[in-house]
Amino acid sequence: MTIDSNTIFPTMFNNDFRDIVNHKFTEYCEKGGRGSCKSSFLSIAIIWLMVNNPDFNALVLRKVADTLSDSVYEQLLWAIDVLGLTDRFKATKSPLRIIYTKTGQRIIFRGADEPKKIKSIKLKRGYFAITWFEELTEFSAEDVETIKLSTMRGGDKFWIFYSFNPPSSARNWCNKEFKSSRKNTLIHRTDYRGVPQEWLGQAFFEEALSLKERNERAYRNIFLGEPTGTGRNVFENVTLREITQKEIDSFDYCFYGIDWGYYPDPFAYVQMAYNPAKKTLYIFDELELLKHGNEQASNALEEHLLNWYGTDVNGHCKVNYKNDRIVVDSAEDKSIGDFILYGWNIKAAIKGPHSREPGYKWLQSLNEIVIDPARAPHSADEFSLYEYEIDRKSGEILSGYPEGQADHCMSAVRYAMESVWRRRGG
Incomplete structure (x- = not known):
């Protein structure tokens, strides 16, 4: 079966469709704003995969079963109709399912109210090669893993589809989990601007532009699919880009x-540079380690820096990195002593009551904190996700820098830059 993709889904999905057909990835995340046609695209891809692979069945999920018939069920019937295959499929509402009559392949719809029960589904033919989590934000990460363990068996090729509108909070698990593409996972963000206007109608575009004029933050989240934050971000000056x-x-x-750290808090090393004229901090290298004793951490850091700087023709590191002064948490005398023994140039940070505040205030005062999310992903997450807390009773934002949120790389940055922000009076 061949299709003319340019007429049934927006061209911004062409590369994704090619990757799906060629099974380039196992997991595909389509995230985006309202009207981006991501669900329409995935429904077409599912039907294409089934028609062209007689052993493939599909499991389509929403968190709550009652939402299935008016959403993904109708969406897949639309895809079947658009592809001109209505006479080849039989759809029933009790039970809720769609059958490809030529082979008996099935599209099964389930709510994830009790995800462990999904493993009891039996098929007459083939296996669940395709699983679609629609409105992923309704699920928990644990739900998703439990369901995948139940469905990814019985075959050698699998396609896991996720679709959702990114919540405004960058701390939401979906935004954190599907921030950028990684091995075996394609992540693609789309918005209505890549959809032909006649498909959505003039009124849709007018509504989007009206919201943009009234509330740009809400527009960027709802229509562009950006996790714009809750307005509580401690660091509003963070830019994530390649350095x-x-x-x-x-x-x-x-x-x-x-x-310093071992478990559950990690050992965190961060490298950065500062441009005082531009008041800009650049963070471009890091190493996080769990369950590494001091000697193991030292060896791992040496290996990391050897890879970072490269070697000469004799196999020696091009830079004598042990001459570089590293400012460290002063709270662990043993760790400091061990690293000095291992040959590192260590300086203990100046700490005391309320020592975080001046460092964080200085970081907030910068024009820009540029972080390379590929080279320093943990730093990117920490600075982006660090938010002021809310009083649960009043709903008001609490003053002061919150405890309990991940801040290991941020602490390493604060120590490293201590000579700069203390010289400037915090």
Whole structure:
């Protein structure tokens, strides 16, 4: 079966469809704003996969079963109709399912109210090659893993589809989990601007532009699918982008920090540079380790920096990185002593009551904190997700920097930059 993709889904999905057909990835996340046609695209892809693979069945899920018939069920019937295959499928509402009559393949619909029960579904032919989690934000991460363990068996090829409108809070698990593409997972964000206007209607575009004029933050979240934040972000000056090697090579001086940890708190090493004229901090290298003793952490850091700087023709590191001063958490005398013994140039940070506040205030005062999310993903997450807390009774934002949120890389940054922000009076 072949289709003319340019007439049934927006061209912005062409590469995704090609990857799905060629099974380039196992997991595909289509996230985006209202009117982005992501669910329409996935419903077409599911029907195409089934028609072209006689052993493939599909499991389509919403968190609550009562929402299935008016959403994904109708969406898949639409896809069947658009593909001109209505006479080849039989659809029933009790039970809720769609059958490809030529082979008996099935599209089964289930709510994830009790995800463990899904493993009891029996098929007459083939296996569940396709699983679609629609409105992923309704599920918990645990729901998803439980269901995948139940369905990913009986075959050698699987397609897991996720679709959702990103919540405004960057701390939401979907936003954190599906931030950028990774091995075996394609993540694609789309919005209505890539959809032909006649498909959505003039009124839709007018509504979007009206909201943009009234509330741009809400517009960016609802229509562009951006996790714009809750308005409680501590660091509003963070920019996530690639920091090129050319930029890194141009820095005159770099700063290094370590926050000690073992488990559940990690050992965190971060490298950065600062441009005082632009009041801009650049974070472009890190190493996080769990369950590493001091000697193991030292060895891992040496290996990391050897890879970072590269070696000469004799196999020696091009840079004597142990000459670089690393400012570390002063609370662990043993760790400091061990690392000095291992040959590192260690300086203990100046700490005391309320020592975080001046460092964080200085970071907030910068024009920009640029973080490369590929080179320093944990730093990117921590700075992006760090939010002021809310009083549960009044709903008001609480003052002060919250405890309990991940801040290990942020602490390493604060230690590393101590000589700068203390010289400027915090």
